Amino acid sequence: MGMNRIVLTINGAERSLICDMEKDTLADVLRNLGLTGTKVGCGKGQCGACNVILNGKLTRSCTLNIKRVPEYSRVETIEGIGTANNLHPLQLAWIVYGGVQCGFCSPGFILSAKALLETNPSPTREEVRDWFQKNRNACRCTGYKPLVDGVMAAAEVMRGEKTMDDLYNMIPEDQVFDTRYPKPTALGKVLGTTDYGDDISLKVPDMLHLAPVMPTISHGLLKSVDTAAAEKAEGVVKVITAKDVPGTNRIVFPIGTSWADGEGSERPIICDEKVFRRGDVIALVVADTRRHARDAAKLVTAEYEQLPEYLDALDAVAEDALEIHPGMPNEFLRKARFHGEDTRQTLPKSAHQVELSVRNQTQPHMPIEPDTANAYIDGDGRLTIMFKTHALYMQKGFIASGLGIDPENIRLILNPSGGSFGYAFSPGTIALVGLASLLTGSPCTLTFSYEEHQAFTGKRPPTYQNVRIGCDEKGKITAAELDILYDNGCYSEAANSGALVPTKYFMTPYTTPSARVLSRTTFSNTPFNTAYRCPAAANMYTGQEQAMDMLAEKMGMDPMDFRLLNVWQEGDTAIYGEKPTVYVAEGIFKEMKPIYEKLKKHAAENTTEEKKYGAGVAFGSFNISNSGDHAEIALELNPDGTVTHYSTWEDMGQGADVGCLAYTHEALKPLGLKPEQIHIVMSDTDTCPDTGRAAASRCNLMTGQATDDGAKKMLDAMRKEDGTYRTYDEMVAEGLPTRFVGAFTQPVNEKLNENDGFGKFPPDQSYAGFVCEVEVDVATGKTKVIAMHCVSDVGKVTNWLSLEGQAFGGMMHSIGYALSENYYDFKKHNNLIGSGFPFIKDIPDGENFTLTNLETVRDYAAFGGTGISEGYQSAGHVAVLNALYAAVGVRIGMLPATPDKVKAAMEAKANGTYKEQEPFFFGKDFHEYLDYIKAHPRIEYKGAVVHH
CATH class of the missing domain: 1.10.150.120 ([2Fe-2S]-binding domain)
Structure with a gap:
């Protein structure tokens, strides 16, 4: 036709x-x-x-x-x-x-x-x-x-x-x-x-379109790439392979710890010698239209020498496994925490002990917008890239040497972004579009298909863990152990986060006199680890909060009462050895208790032979900012009396825009500005100071602090002797500046010790408790969450719409994490439905889906509030798993708890063959490995900044 x-x-x-x-x-x-x-x-x-x-x-x-x-x-x-x-x-x-x-x-x-x-x-x-x-x-x-x-x-x-x-x-x-x-x-x-990345690509004349070529295997030597047929195809301008990359062809993402066997520079922009996963790129087609680029990409062929594909962390740490990155052991990072007496003495003395082993699956972020970016060479000869990211300024360093360009010759701009939830922290896409634009001199664009997006982007990594917790005859916790193995996938990106978090937040918020944590990280031939709201902690709480329920059951106590018995009291220390900033967990539990009692009553009254109901509880936390963190903003007084706020608080939809407006309006209250008199210019490295990354729930706190500093400087300069304020014209006439940079730096904790895990590295933590009720269909094993409630404490609230959005969104992701979401099968999991995306009827509504927020003012914060985005996804999934157990008496050791697994476990329980997951073995004994680490400290650690 x-x-x-x-x-x-x-x-x-x-x-x-x-x-x-x-x-x-x-x-x-x-x-x-x-x-x-x-x-x-x-x-x-x-x-x-x-x-x-x-x-x-x-x-x-x-x-x-x-x-x-x-x-x-x-x-x-x-x-x-x-x-x-x-x-x-x-x-x-x-x-x-x-x-x-x-x-x-x-x-x-x-x-x-x-x-x-x-x-x-x-x-x-x-x-x-x-x-x-x-x-x-x-x-x-x-x-x-x-x-x-x-x-x-x-x-x-x-x-x-x-x-x-x-x-x-x-x-x-x-x-x-x-x-x-x-x-x-x-x-x-x-x-x-509003023009998102792909929208922009349709509105730029002479835009060249890119199509990636991905390997057909997960691990192998790349013997050759044949681009001849693609180069002759209609509309093709160039087919880029590794030999065309002008720099080192490596993305540099420093691991940031002396306990790693590597530096974080093993990821190729375009594969040259090996492929490490299905989502790698072996060639990049550049053509005049998207259709031409994609048609030509199908013509590129490659020859491989197949190597063993390690698609599971346990295979990767096996004694006979090949090194995925030659010269680096597959288990390349480990961290430990030694707290109190040796648990080999304290755990056996406990009146009651429990042990739980569980594997978390790979969780895909699944934004509705697939990853997209545009690049061009501006009038000053700078490489300019418009994309989605959580860390504008950091991305320059990630890609500059790989592309063979000075970071100062890179300008980065945040596109309006269709969600990220963390994956856009990684720099792969911008390296590709930047490379194409450098080589062609033309504007270039890349929007992945959703299948490519799923394969190319990082994920929340799978983990294996063994948890052991003990208590005395009265129910007070005596000791706890965590042995956890993070599958970091094909590259080392964000590995330090996974290793560090359990050593800080295990057993939060419970007083635990004795604890040992060993956090291990391995390579595999699966998607690489990247940030995902509440990274690493959500994995860890899967074991901890189920084990707390198990220990309560051994004590014959209600799970909520058991937690209240052990929750931090004023003056208690966390397992990192220092006191938390605030003691709000007990108040959260007390607010949760009547909600939990109501759900338990409903479950008991409605359970039938066909439908089983159960209520569950869990508690989660995450860090807010970190030791030595720094943020800058700028405020500018304009000729018409309005004020412009400049920052790189990257907005993925979480409310950075209204956050900047709220802080600026509040801090400049003496000027009597209306909200519409404040302009927000965001996330352009050419015009905005470095406010830091939108991660670790830090921006609400750090941007607020920096804005308060900038506003004080502006007001001090504008203030006359009689207390009134100068106009713009008066400022200029008197030779006074009209632009003010506000800055804030978190103090460095000089007591931090990376060798034994001692020390609090964030100024605060987020705290969120979850109560959940599920319905289980006995015939099918299908589990449906019919109610979920969250109680949190964030201090003073910056914006209630944003707060609620983060809470309800986080709980939605948690429900998917518990019951359906996965990325393992690259054919089945390449789309939303195949990956277990939760649609609206999978999520509760109305009075069955609520947020209660307590407001303990944070005295250290300029506006009395802190961050909590990640807390809202920390442990809601464990409340679902605990509710599932309350309903049918089974725990699923290999997540997610899909209907087939739940039905099989129920049938096994009915016929007497049900047993919980056997402990995992990670290649080296837990205590022997800890003894070795203690005897071989890596560095003299004296309060250096913890990179997170």
């Missing part, structure tokens, strides 16, 4: 289009028109980001071939339902109820909701949820609850029961900090006018 003309009525206006009737989808046609509010996420019709209304019917446009669209059809996209000055009720409701986080899925959800309300103007909450489930609208940020809130409110407006002014009046006028003030970036996201 080829190219042809088609006439469609789009957003009420007739449009004449020329399309490739065989290859173009409706999404292609709309996006090529510039209507990029129609997003392409999964590309398989699974996520709903591409939703449009076609002839009155909700339609997924990414899988609908244009030849199947009748001529003169009516198409409605997000751009056609409202404008900035005349929003649709759904768009406004999405803004004021916090339905917008990253915003990538928002247009698809809003159109879906519009289609629902046109057929059912008075839906119940459950009918809204049924609609989104049936139409597979996927959101990874919000936990869905705010989206249902938005539909219900918009429906009231559309029925005439409320007005638009009622919704607008929900936005505070003169106060931002500690309110429900919406994200400043939300407007463009609900209108569909």
